[in-house]
Amino acid sequence: MRATMLKMPRQPSLALFWIAIIGNLVIIQLGYNVFHQIRDIPFESNLFRVFAAIFADILSNHLLFEPLLNGLILFSIIMLCRQLIQQVKLYKKWKTYIDSKSNPEMTKRFIKKFNKENLRIEVILDSSIIAMTAGLIKPRVILSSGLIERFNDQEMEAILFHEMYHSKFRHPLQLLILTMIAESLAFLPIMKSLVHHYKIWMELLADRFAIYHMGSEIQLAQVLLAVLKNNQVKSQGYGVHFVNESVNYRLKQLIDPQTPIRIPFFKQKTLLLSVIVLVMMTLIFIYGSV
Known part of the structure; x- marks a missing residue:
């Protein structure tokens, strides 16, 4: 595999670009709506008058658009808090599991054998097949x-290079941020599609990194096929796992590394629904700004 193939392809870059554009557009619109309402509220010590002013502002000033945007703001906050709570629970569960299974002696021998002092590795006692990268910072x-x-040993080297790529670019942190964005803006289904698209490319690029350093795709292909055949993978629901929903695209890349991978960004229905919601939000935003 050529070194140029390790560069970020156009597809995942576009996915990140549109996630940023759409996300910022929505944040600006919803943020301005909050600012606009706060500006209309008189700040005084009497809380009764403050709440009365808020109620009057909602009923009299912008009856058509404020409840809709307020509903989206409330939905986003609820989904964001839900995702944060879920991530904290998953982290605690994962940490408890890892701490109970950790084997320092095996870890030390493994790091010494594969000469990977620059890579933070932990070996746990579990008969299942587990290979994942976890940790935000x-x-x-x-x-x-x-x-x-x-x-x-060669197959383990391929696995390590794959996970090294995830660690190097802090993919667990990226995955957390992107997942929270997609969940908090779930009223725009295109966001989930774009995040899913990028997640697949995270795995494909990690595979390319491993193929480049191994000099062949054979070892990685053998690992992936063996794991799929035995169906012994255990997922803790936290971090970036070696085998996930991107496996079909990964197999295509391993079979023919030189053939470009085509991954759809979204379905037409997803795009149509998201465009309708965005247009409605923009019209309401413009109306409320006038």
Whole structure:
């Protein structure tokens, strides 16, 4: 695989671009709506008058558009809080599991054997196949004893290079941010589609990184096929896992690395619904600004 193929392709860059554009557009519109309402509220010590002013402003000034935008703001806040709570619960569950299964001696021997002192690795005692990168600021690679026993040294090297790419670019942090954006703006289904598109490319690029350093796609292909055949993968629901929903595209890339991968950004219905919602929001925003 050529070194130029390690560069970020156009497709995932476009996905991030549109996520940023749409996200900022919505934040500006909803943020201005909040600012506009706060500006109309008199600030005084009497809370009764403050709430009366808020109620009067909603009923008399902008009856048509404020409830709609306020509903979207409330929905976004609820979804954001829900996602934060869910992530905290998943993290606690994952940390408890890792702490109970961690094996420092196996970890030390593994790091020494594969000469990966620059990569934060932790080996856990589990017969299932686990290979994942987790951690927001300082990512670490979690490998199970079952994984190490199942694959030979070259195959383990391929797995390590794949996870090294996730760690190097802090993909767990990226995944968390993008997931929270998509969930909080769920009224725009195109956001979930764009995030899903980028997540697939995260795996494809990690595979390319491994293929480039291994000099061949054979080892990675053997690992992926073995894992799929045995169906022994355990997912903790946290971090970036070696095998996920992108597996079909990964197999296509491994079979023929030189053929461009075509991944749809979204379905037509998703685009149509999102455009309708965005247009309505923009019209309401313009009307409320006049």
